[in-house]
Amino acid sequence: MKTIVSAGLFLLPFAAAVAAPPASFDPQRLSNHVKVLASDAFEGRGPATAGETKTIAYIVDQMKAAGLQPGGSVAGGKRGWTQDVPLLRAAIEGTPRLSFETDGQSRPLAQGDQIAVRAAMTGAHHVSIANAPLVFVGYGVKAPERNWDDFKGVDLHGKILVVLVNDPDYETGQGDFGGKAMTYYGRWTYKYEEGARQGAAGVLVIHETGPASYGWNTVKNSNTNTQFDIVRANPASAHTPMEGWIQRSVAVDLFRASGLDFEALKKQAQSRDFRPVPLKARFSADYAVDAKVITSHNVVGRVVGVHHPDETLIYSAHWDHLGVGRPDARGDTIYNGAVDNATGVASLLEMGRAFASGPRPDRSIVFLAVTAEEKGLLGSEYYAANPLYPLAKTVGMINTDAIGVAGPARNFSISGAARLGLLDDLIAEGRSRGRAFMPEAHPEAGGFYRSDHFPMAKRGVPAISFESGNDLVKGGTERGEALARAYTEQRYHQPADEWSADWDLTGMAQDLNMLHALGTRLANSREWPNWSADSEFRAARDATATARK
Template identity: 35%
Template sequence: MLRRILCGVSAATLLLSAGAAMAQDFSAERISEEIRTISADDFLGRYPGTEGEKKTLDWLQARYEAMGMEPGGPNGQWLQPIDLKRYTPVADSASASWTGPDGTVHALQAGTDIILRAATNDGQARVKNAGLVFAGYGIHAPERSWDDYGDIDVRGKVVIVLSGEPTAEGVTERFNGAYPTAYNNGWYKADEAFRRGAVGIITLMPVAATDAGWLRMGQFNNRQRTLSPGAADLEFSGAINHDLGAQWAAAAGLDMATLSDTATGEFKAKALTGVTLSVAAAETIDTLRTHNLLARITGTEQPDETIVFSAHWDHVGVGSDHVSEVSTTTDNIYNGAWDNASGTVGILEMARQLKAAPAPKRTIVFAHMAAEEMGLLGAYGYVANPVYPLETTVADINIDMLPLSAPTRDLPIFGKGQNTLEDKLQVLAEAEGRYVTDDGQPEQGFYTRSDHFPFVRAGVPALMTWHGVDLDEGGTEVGKPAYDAKFRADYHKVSDEWSADWDLRSAVENLTLLYRLALDLANGDEWPTWKPTSEFGSTRALSDGARQ
């Protein structure tokens, strides 16, 4: 069958450089049985900080010990502790007012006029008479010839931004068309404002003060929020409606027309001269301790250069609050067999195969990340306090939900067009009669939603493969509806349970290609790079000297 015939000089070179790449023996039966084990009811949905976490990590450690693997965590341990700060607003503690150029103070009703959170630092926000700057989308993207800030100084001020990224015809291609870039996200805007010295950030919502959606935002603003490790340490974040924004602009003598031309790339940030904002808010803090588990194979020649395989071990626990008692009458355990017992076991199986291969020149780390379902928090915790320097981390290869289908011709990845890892994968895929494509679901924003992404934000080239739909037999006409139905039926539902009927042949094919990619990286001296249009290349470039 042509699908299985290796072809092309570049493919042959890549496979030969990977040494014993063909010696692997990924087992669908073993993968299935291990998924069945850690997605069983007695693992209680694998929620961080519960008995389900302990049972999961004990099970993983035992498997790695049986392989003869080395502990890969800090100080020769298996576990990396991750302390997650959870913030809850203190009732009636939030207050705000603004002062106009004439000195008149205007009180604001927190939760109605303005929404405030102090979920950073010590949970105490105190800002007095800070100047305001409207920065459009709050985007500085030189690789896309876009700079909302210009040369304005925002140190000690509050930055006001629009949500999302430009969507006007003529500029969308600067921002990956239908696929959102990192600039679309609130964390990016907060990071950029903090980097420039701002004390707070406010999102301007394009709705009236009476809008039902706006009022709901205020009503639900008291929910507990968990801070991502390494997040921007602003005094506060918040949101205002269009009506209040218009009042501030008018008070500053600005024509709203000059503030609305934000989608062309010509706009530059403007100070709201004479208008200041005062804010106070308080939040209680409690800490949830969870753990990443890391194992490693130490490189024989370049041990300080690291390839990381990652997958999250956690799911969402039991019941709507994650920690309910197990029901005796209904199924309330979120077993998370597909998401992400499958990826967890995929990493374990990858480790098993790589351990059986000749020892690599570079170090390979197998990282089982905590609290992905809470916002990639275990991976963010690792990146904020890396066990292996990020500057000499060659790549992260992430697995989140193995494909459950017969073999496919397509090999989707998240973030296509970002870095050269996909080019290497394309060579390997072509040798098998397959092709690399994007994930086909731009509305999902998948690139920012799994554990590869904290590495990406830190500048480390990363790759995550996804579920193919172009079946060898039946094509997309059969494969796409089957995938869509499976995703709708089981994603984050109690029905996400192991089944003996799962077809793991596509999973084995993908794992085999990633195995070959890993050996090529681990036995070479190449450093994957970001492509010129990537928003993450400039971050990686800051540490170029460490990779000379």
């Protein structure tokens, strides 16, 4: 046994490394996969569309060609290639009628420009809200373990909550929520969930580019199209009747009409003494919703282990993107999702090829392409709640989402600030290749809660989402950061996220070689990675320890 230091944060023991046979990843093969999956013919890979049908067929065909075995659901005594994922599909029909009323005057709100209202996730076929009072609730956080309650027992039933994005610590970088690194309380998904617990009629998140970590285009494109959710027994427990975002400028005007200063109230909201502030304004909404339950699919390939086939390592990536949506300035309506996440699927397929063509590992390896990540990690959430292979005997999950296309890097990272033995192993593999681990450059973006490893992590399974480095061999961190900013501003969740012949995918091949070595280490050892002793996920993992004896 030896000890590796994980990001300089803590120590965890792990078994001595097993030498990995060299794996060769062809940049041209990777590029070809992305080119196909991100082509207009796949229509942006939206769930429950013709684009899904083409995507599933392509992934299955490529998994077969790579030599993988079907690893999906069992039917007729045989495993298939897919796992059915039932989802609630909801889309606003026509143009929603939305307005604020201040000083007795009605102010219409343009969907997509001033406001971005999501289709109802409650299963309702019509949303009608008439003159509901608005209340500013700060960051909308109720965290007893931090002695924090933005609601203070105020009755918010039937009201519209106006809430800031991110955590109370974001502006100052210090406080009760760990500084700049976003907690789950900072995610917009949490804001909606807490609004439902408070009995609100709706939640409007105020968009600001810094704390959101993306611009209004991303908000608009992600929220005004067709929405999906897992099928819930009681959807009202997780969703208010109306959910949406408003532009910061709209919020500033709204507060001013109530005789309030937005910046002053935002400052007050950073204190645990904050109390909800009623606005002298009301909100109305009226729109029809086409809501129905559909079936999407996860795709699953497998290499069966020789000695411990009941023990499973998972590589994952989401196959979906936003489909066809609102036109951009060029009139393009297809959200191709080349980097996000055709690169991850290409990585998954070629990783499957590498393991299927090499010596069979001791443990089984599953290659899981999940649906509806863009709609809230729904495919991975469904798999985690309905695993095809027991979570207690799942060694770990290695997720790939938006892999770098700008050439080799001297470093690498993971989404979020996780502390676990699986990261120790990855750091060791990186070090052997002369690559340094870099803690996530922008923890305030809440990356840990935005990728498909999270549903597994919260159930205790050691899980990471790999991130290519920003210290590029050609251009260093200056070029790496500049390219990342340009992607976020100009292509992320926009039609411009398209395949390019100019990409340098030798860096992606380098990344995959390292992740293959990590998987080989885990699949041919008796190691069971765990979370650090102080991790919020440790107890869930330890609760299943007897299954791994």
